[in-house]
Amino acid sequence: MTAPAGRPAPEAWPGVYPAWSRQAMAGGYRWHYLDNLDSLGGAEPRGTLLCVHGNPTWSYLWRSVLAAGAAAGWRVVAVDQLEMGYSERTGLTHRLADRVRELGELTDVLGLSGPAWDGRPVVTVGHDWGGVVSLGWAVDHPRELAAVALTNTAVHQAARTKVPYLLRLARSRRVHGPGTQATPAFLEVTLALAHPALAPEVKAAYRAPYRSAAARAGIAAFVEDIPVDATHPSHAELERIAAGVRGLDVPTLIMWGPRDPVFYERYLRDLLERLPHADVHRFEGAGHLVVEDADVAGTLVRWLDRRGVGRPAAPAERAERMAGAPDVPAAGTEPGARPALAVAEYRPLYAALEEQADSPAAAVVALSAAGRSELSWSELAARVRHLALGLADAGVRPGQRVSLLVPPGVDLTTALFACLRLGAVVVLADAGLGLKGLTRAVRGAAPDHIIGIEKALVAGRLLGWPGRKFVAVPSGHDVGYTPPRTAHTRRRTFRIFGSVRELLARGAVLDGAGGHLPPEPDPDADAAILFTSGSTGPAKGVVYTHRRLAGMRDVVAATYGLSPERSFVAGFAPFALLGTATGATSATPDMDVASPGTLTAAALGDAAAAIDAYAVFASPSALANVVRTADGLSPAQREALGGVRLFLSAGAPISSARLAQARTVMPNAEPHTPYGMTEVLPLTDVSLEQVEAAESDARAGAVTGAGGGSCVGTPVAGAHIRVVPLDDMGEATGRPTDEPGITGEVLVTAPHLKDRYDRLWATQDASATWPGWHRTGDVGHLDAAGRLWIEGRLSHVIVTPDGVVTPVQLENDVLNLPAVRRAAVVGVGPVGAQQVVVVVETDPDVDPGARHRPALAPEGLARAVRAVAAVPVAAVLRVPEVPTDVRHNSKVERARIAAWAARFLAGLRAGRP
Numbered sequence: 001m002t003a004p005a006g007r008p009a010p011e012a013w014p015g016v017y018p019a020w021s022r023q024a025m026a027g028g029y030r031w032h033y034l035d036n037l038d039s040l041g042g043a044e045p046r047g048t049l050l051c052v053h054g055n056p057t058w059s060y061l062w063r064s065v066l067a068a069g070a071a072a073g074w075r076v077v078a079v080d081q082l083e084m085g086y087s088e089r090t091g092l093t094h095r096l097a098d099r100v101r102e103l104g105e106l107t108d109v110l111g112l113s114g115p116a117w118d119g120r121p122v123v124t125v126g127h128d129w130g131g132v133v134s135l136g137w138a139v140d141h142p143r144e145l146a147a148v149a150l151t152n153t154a155v156h157q158a159a160r161t162k163v164p165y166l167l168r169l170a171r172s173r174r175v176h177g178p179g180t181q182a183t184p185a186f187l188e189v190t191l192a193l194a195h196p197a198l199a200p201e202v203k204a205a206y207r208a209p210y211r212s213a214a215a216r217a218g219i220a221a222f223v224e225d226i227p228v229d230a231t232h233p234s235h236a237e238l239e240r241i242a243a244g245v246r247g248l249d250v251p252t253l254i255m256w257g258p259r260d261p262v263f264y265e266r267y268l269r270d271l272l273e274r275l276p277h278a279d280v281h282r283f284e285g286a287g288h289l290v291v292e293d294a295d296v297a298g299t300l301v302r303w304l305d306r307r308g309v310g311r312p313a314a315p316a317e318r319a320e321r322m323a324g325a326p327d328v329p330a331a332g333t334e335p336g337a338r339p340a341l342a343v344a345e346y347r348p349l350y351a352a353l354e355e356q357a358d359s360p361a362a363a364v365v366a367l368s369a370a371g372r373s374e375l376s377w378s379e380l381a382a383r384v385r386h387l388a389l390g391l392a393d394a395g396v397r398p399g400q401r402v403s404l405l406v407p408p409g410v411d412l413t414t415a416l417f418a419c420l421r422l423g424a425v426v427v428l429a430d431a432g433l434g435l436k437g438l439t440r441a442v443r444g445a446a447p448d449h450i451i452g453i454e455k456a457l458v459a460g461r462l463l464g465w466p467g468r469k470f471v472a473v474p475s476g477h478d479v480g481y482t483p484p485r486t487a488h489t490r491r492r493t494f495r496i497f498g499s500v501r502e503l504l505a506r507g508a509v510l511d512g513a514g515g516h517l518p519p520e521p522d523p524d525a526d527a528a529i530l531f532t533s534g535s536t537g538p539a540k541g542v543v544y545t546h547r548r549l550a551g552m553r554d555v556v557a558a559t560y561g562l563s564p565e566r567s568f569v570a571g572f573a574p575f576a577l578l579g580t581a582t583g584a585t586s587a588t589p590d591m592d593v594a595s596p597g598t599l600t601a602a603a604l605g606d607a608a609a610a611i612d613a614y615a616v617f618a619s620p621s622a623l624a625n626v627v628r629t630a631d632g633l634s635p636a637q638r639e640a641l642g643g644v645r646l647f648l649s650a651g652a653p654i655s656s657a658r659l660a661q662a663r664t665v666m667p668n669a670e671p672h673t674p675y676g677m678t679e680v681l682p683l684t685d686v687s688l689e690q691v692e693a694a695e696s697d698a699r700a701g702a703v704t705g706a707g708g709g710s711c712v713g714t715p716v717a718g719a720h721i722r723v724v725p726l727d728d729m730g731e732a733t734g735r736p737t738d739e740p741g742i743t744g745e746v747l748v749t750a751p752h753l754k755d756r757y758d759r760l761w762a763t764q765d766a767s768a769t770w771p772g773w774h775r776t777g778d779v780g781h782l783d784a785a786g787r788l789w790i791e792g793r794l795s796h797v798i799v800t801p802d803g804v805v806t807p808v809q810l811e812n813d814v815l816n817l818p819a820v821r822r823a824a825v826v827g828v829g830p831v832g833a834q835q836v837v838v839v840v841e842t843d844p845d846v847d848p849g850a851r852h853r854p855a856l857a858p859e860g861l862a863r864a865v866r867a868v869a870a871v872p873v874a875a876v877l878r879v880p881e882v883p884t885d886v887r888h889n890s891k892v893e894r895a896r897i898a899a900w901a902a903r904f905l906a907g908l909r910a911g912r913p
Contacts, residue, residue: 008032008086013205015063021086027105032086034059034078039070047121047146047310048112049300050137051078052103054128054153055222056180056187058085060205061127061291068297074310075120079106081130083218085209091217095225096234100136100241107137113144121146121310125300127291128153128263129222132241139244147251147309148275149300151290152260154267155274156242163228164262170223181213181220193288195259202292245274251307252278253761255299257290258443265466269446279303280759282444284538299762306765326722326736326747326770346523349549350384350417352583356564357381364580365587365610366409367603372610373410380414380580387418388517389510390503394470396449398423398518399525403442405452405460406472407431408576408588415451415472415500416577420528420546423521424449429531431593433539439463441531441539444759451500461494468497523547529758532678533651533891541758542678550581551718551752552681557582559685559716560615560646560672567611571599571618572650579617587611596651597621600629601665605637608644616647616666620654621884623647623662630665644669650676652891653710653790655812656691663688675712675790679754679767679774683721684788686713694787708809708870709780709791719750721788722773723781729831730797730804732779736770740784743806745794746776779806796894798827798834805836805871807894813868814838819846819861822882826898828874828905835874837901838865839913841882854879854904854912875905883913 010021020034037045049069051062062078069076080087082094082102094102108114112122122144126134131153138145157163169175170186179185187210191203198206210216227235252275256268272278286293304310356363359377366373375383396402402424406412419426429441442450442460447467450460457469507515521527527546531539544552556562556578567585570576579586589607592598599622608616618626633641644666649659650673659671673691674682686694694711715721723744725734732745749772757764767775779797780790791806798805807825814823822841827834840857844850849858855878857865862876883893893913900913 009208012208013060013063014199014201015067016060016205020066024106024109026109027102029082029090029102030088031082031106032059032080033106033110034062034066034076036066036070036076039066040073040075043073044311045075045120046073046304046312047075047123049074049076049123049125049149050107050112050134051076051125052127052130052134052137053078053081053084054126054130055084056190056210056216056219057128057206057289058209060085061289062125064291064297065125065300068301072301072305074123074301074304077110077112079103080209081133081218083221089215089217093221093225094218095237096132096136096227096241097237099133100140100237103133103137104140107141107144113141117144123147123149123304123309125149125151126153127151128288129226131155132238135245135248136237136241138248138250139241145248145250147253147304147307148248149253149255149303150271151255151296152257152263152267152288154263154270155245156238156267156270157227157229158266158270159230161266163226164264166262167223167226171226171228176220176223180223181216184210184216186219186223187216190288193261195257195285195287195289195293198289198292242274245271248275249277251309253300253303254278254280255290255294255296256280256282257286257288257293258282258284258440259287260290262288265443265446265464269466272446279307279761281761281763282759284440284444295762302765303761326720326738326773346547347550347554348420348520348523348546349527349553349581350421352564352581353377353381353384353417356583361564362585362611364410364413364576365585365607367587367590367607367610368409369590375410375413380410380417383414383504384417384421385517386504386507386511387414387500388422388507389515390505390507391418391422391424391449392517393506393510393515394498394503395468396422396424398521399425400448401425401427401445401467401529403427403429403445403447403450403452403465403467405429405431405442405450405456407453407593408570411472411500413577413580417580421517421520423518423525425526426528427541428528429539429541432595433531433534435459435463437534437539439465441541442466445529445541454496457496458494469495470498470500470503471496472500521546523550526755530678540678540760540763542754543756543758545755548752548755551750553578553581555682555716555718555750555752559674559682560648562615566614568615568617568646569604569607569611569613569644571596571604571616571622572648575617575648575650585611587613591622597625599625601626601633601641602629602637604665605633605640609636609640612643613640614645616644616669617650618647619651620649620658621652623649623654624658626665627661633665641666642668646670646672649673650682653712653808655710655815656688656695657816659688659691673712674716675788677776677778679776680719680748680750680752682716683719683748683750684713684715686711686787690787694783694785694789697783697785708812709789709806710808710812712780712788712790714786714788716750718752719748721782722747724775726779726797726804728799728804730794730799732775732794736773738782740782743779743781743791743804746778746780746788746790747773748776749773793894796826796898798825798836799831800827800834800836800871801832802871810836810838810869810871811892813870814840814865817861817864817868819843819850822884822892824882824892824894824897826894826901828898828902836869836871837875837877837898837905838869838873839877839879839882839897839901840865841879847878849878851880852878854910875901877901877904879913881912 010018059078066076124134283294356377363377363380427445450467529541562582564583587607589603596619647669671688675684676682722736724732725744819842824839842850857876857878904910
């Protein structure tokens, strides 16, 4: 029996209290473990978190859990497995079955299990191969087990599937000995996987027990014990644990770092198949060392409380959380409230197709450089039914996820409604997210199937997107177009299972033979996962049920009067699909859907003429380009746009001045701008006339608000709004209120609010502080007329020495200056002492220096900006382009600009924002 490197030295381990370091004898061996029991101050623990590390870390990995657990009343016991950390170097080989048994012997000695068990519930927490060991303990200790928490790990290695490359490399004959034991290479590579990089003192603590080759023998043995196939000595135990996991019916939380080169997403999918009841949180940007990269500890203790695991905590925390929880008022009782939405009964989103199945009128029209594609209602209904039958025959089942990687138009409409009727869950992540964002979204949603154009499927194969792949008709070709058969070798190379054309043909045959679709999906079953724009962080998947999607359709139809008699042009993709659901004819103009700002006035005019459009839906950047290119309109295009009676600017904020400019192109249309988000759309609505009246009231002092902002109108039918007041540090810590003039985070509820975020448990929990309500992250205030004014994002609030500043009003004022195209108001410096900085992009036709490199704004422009500012402005910077979100080209990326401005003003090499 030997110690790894002398006696433990906890005083040299940052984040660890020396009193936590303990030793115990179990099974004849000396174990080292960390135990926070003394940090509970003598209070009765709510239970015990049993934390098991993997290879080549040790119990130090769990120091944040020990601290957070103590604060929340949990005892945390983090063990060093034998041959690892500061536990004994026995010189023996420990197979997986040995490690599971040995952990049980230790917990018996500690009173966490066995005859000495004190009755306190145990939650297993595991990482890497420690996750497998912890699951083995969980399977063998059902009496003691209260819950399971896992971070990046794997419990099953599928036959004919290679283990991850880094593990194969570490096991290879030439690398194994030198890389895992003779040198610290394996340890150093693992430590380098942290995002961001670990501090030097933290790396030193991880290295401390592994300073010699003899101390690293356990690292080498752990790598060798990975069961790569059925002949491996530990394979049978891994299979036993994998099978036993299916029987674990306790609350389960899986916290995952997607940037993991060791445990791929397929291992997460396997865990979810075995533990379908598990809550999941994917920490975007985190990797293999997710416990180091992200707030695993805080998420874990919040989850335990929300799920009621362990002995109850003092009721004070929940009472404080629920303090001031707003009730939903009766319809029509709030200032500015609209009449209640009258919906007799739930109608599926695809109901309009069935109701108009005999109509020869146009349903969907798509214009592109390749020509015009069009489907009548009867053709669309038939294609939807045939594709649904073909998909069912190909193995697509209700509840499975289908990612649609098809541009807006007839193909996307057909696929969407076919999947909804089949009961499959549609995953919609558009190309506007960019390749990196799209990859992150598709991997996160983990679809079972993908329907996409060939370009998307090739990218999916190269980037490892999951799901069986079906190739769709290339966008822009006529419905009757027959693409050349994809070569067999090409299909095999890119793993394309079949084509939409083949599915439609098979479905038509089945329909002619009396084929039947599955029963209609339950209204409260998942229907779709829609992804946010990614303008405030990585794009999030938002889950809607069939009932909530239908509610969104009903609100849009009621608010804007959409009906089969009122056709519209959709320059904003979500409304094209909702319009079809209302029974309205829709047209998509010739534009790059990944860049809305490419919509020209001529393309909009052609689309309006194609369907005699009643309405136009577009984003602010699209409308801005329409205004810029209006001189190129032909007489016929002008006439078509003159027939438009309603246009909406949706997807991002727009000032009343910009809305008025768009009206010059559609002079007979009433301009509206809805406010909403992927999580609830729309939430409010306002016309240009109403905005101008509200702004007039504000100038006259008839309404008040801390930061002015943009008026987005009153709630749509069924929606309700509250505000969570800001404190002196710009945080939303107050109790929800509908009192006029108070600036705070906007809190909303509506029948068409999202069901939840997909596999983002912590994000959903943070957004639902008050059950049934959604914290939007937007900042604004209500006025006395019940109108909502948006002042910015909570994360973009500026806290100066003189108080809180919100950015939107100043940005609007700056945008009214003749030369300014875009503006961003940001804070530079520490919170509480931030200085206001204005960054502008100017029009080259007005400002000859607009395309020059970033610099301090010319004196005249800076003076004009300060003249319209109601707060002191420390600096005005001019840049060639103010960066915006990739989907709408409209939402200013203030966080990115603030970081750039700080570097620029500090005299550092800053480049462009």
